[in-house]
Amino acid sequence: MSHQGFTLEELTKLEGHAKLSVEMEGNVVKNTKLEVYEASRYFESLLLGRDYREAPAITQKICGICSVVHTLASIKAVEDALEFTPSEQTVDLRKLLLYASNIHSHTAHLFFFALPDYLGFGDVIELSKAKHAYIHLALDLQQMSSDMVKIIGGRALHPVTPMIGGFHSVPDEKKIAALLKRLEGVKRLSLRTARLFSGLEVPELEARSRHVCMKNKNEYALYDGMITSNDGIIFRPRDYKKNIIEGVMEYSNSKHAKLRGMSYMTGALPRLNANYAKLSDDAKALVKKSRLKLPSNNPFHNNMAQAIEMVHFADEAKSILEKYRNGMKQEKYAVTPREGEGVGCCEAPRGLLFHHYGIGSDGRIKYANVITPTSQNAARMEDDISIFLPTMHGKPASKVKLSLEMLIRAYDPCFSCSAHFLELNLKKK
């Protein structure tokens, strides 16, 4: 590391294009900028004037890997605006879809992006060529979890069956049996994954940050609940605007959100910290055996939290499927357009996701706003880097670069969601 400063380009293995600039004076970080140069797609404006029924199919295209949760948050926002309450079966099937897709997304992130760093491989291609035992674990888990999404949603990415009110088609007895079969494999491989990740040694970082997630009294919340923070803030998703302010950074195509003036973390680690008591027995046992001491303030632990969540989600999915062993019934959905405003919030694999629409009496969308997890995490990532970088003082540049990349990857950022590719620009004075 030269004292004149240096530029490291290309942080990779991320969903999307972004770049990181850090300015330092001696060992003190003066400024950290996470610049997302992924092209803006202006989704909110694309919805205006369109029929309310089109919102989920268009907004799911915000993101390839979390399209399921965009679809569901969008549907929930429309239903909230139209004051429609979905049936118990519909909510169960939506939760099932959410569990399967979160397992799929966690698998892709943990194995394709995060794991190679920990095992000392450049990337998953090298891991594959080394015929490493973990490559088949990753691919089989991805296959089985994405199959589940496909069976329920019609497609593994950009699901087509979910609609305002319910589903175009629901799994019959045969499909429920097929789902249960896949789920058996998912549970087995998730347990292996969780043991693998909870044994990994991660860098130390005590970030003491604000953690925000969804919580409800019945379960480890993904589908609905109150927004809560680890420092006592609690509000309804409908009141998000009073609490979360999204700022535009002149250097980034992603907005940066703050909660009552403070950066915050959202995602698997905040969820696990807040919802530990609601975990399934197998998932709890894993936490006890792991290096993880909850609550954890180390963002590197987000990967472990994701792996433990996979086991819990598999258990939750099983209890839903068992309730419908004889197949689900195709229901009729009486949704009528009316003027209204609604907010839909769900936990995406990488954190809280808000969709907010205004609908006219003609059923046309007249207002839309979407807040993605990555735009909420962006400011927190910058703050974490400012705390973490000085602890790397004296380490070789290659090690610094890798550690910073690992920190950003731990957040599982999705820059196509937030407006995608990371270049590192480190300025030293």
Add this chain to the structure above:
Amino acid sequence: MEMKSEIMKTKAKVAFIGMTSCKGCFFEFLLLNRRITAVFDNVQITNFWMLKEFNDKRGKYDVVFMDGAVSTDRELEELKSVRERTKFLIAYGTCACWGGVPALRNSAVNYRSLVYPQEPKFTSRATVDPIDRHVKVDYYMRGCPVNEDEAFEVIVNLLTGKKPSEKEYCVCVECKKRETKCLFKEGKVCMGPVTYAGCNAPCPESRTPCDGCRGPLPDRNIGAEVQLLKDHGITEDDLKLIFSKYNNVAEKFEKVKDEVAR
């Protein structure tokens, strides 16, 4: 053919490059699952930022999977440069082939001020374009998202020196093959009759109407489809929205728009 000798000599250099899109088509590629290890063993992936730490961004490529639409000057510059260094360029996914959902902004009003109260450092071009508006394309892989089986077929074809063939028939053919009951018979409105097949019709099979994500077939009977939709109560205004959902691009779509207006 020439490609065979060229590509088979050494391991083909393959790149996956992303522009304006949701990146879902790359995740669809990962869904090759165990087949992907065969791809990794048989080709040299020299540029794929989403998976690789070190990427050759200046070299020559045998095959490029070009994802996304062109919406910034930076992307356009990269696209042109990649084309010069590439033997076989694939427009990968509907955004690259037709403009896709991002191209909806070509007809959106005040899109900037609606999304960003004050403008960040924007480099957006005035329009969002499919890549063949700027460079020659050797193969179109359509779909939002693409179908991973088709992606595998294309790679196997290229490795064995065959030019992959495009499926020049409509989604209805695949519904018939799967014995899927026609959605029109349930009073639903479907774009299958005028849309490129190749997806194996998963949407109608799950009782969801085709929304035309693979784009309009060249020899389609648009007039008949328009009449069918009107018979099902679709208004003129909505016809335009339905037909432009994935291909809101003037020259490709002009003919369709004329027929819709008629």
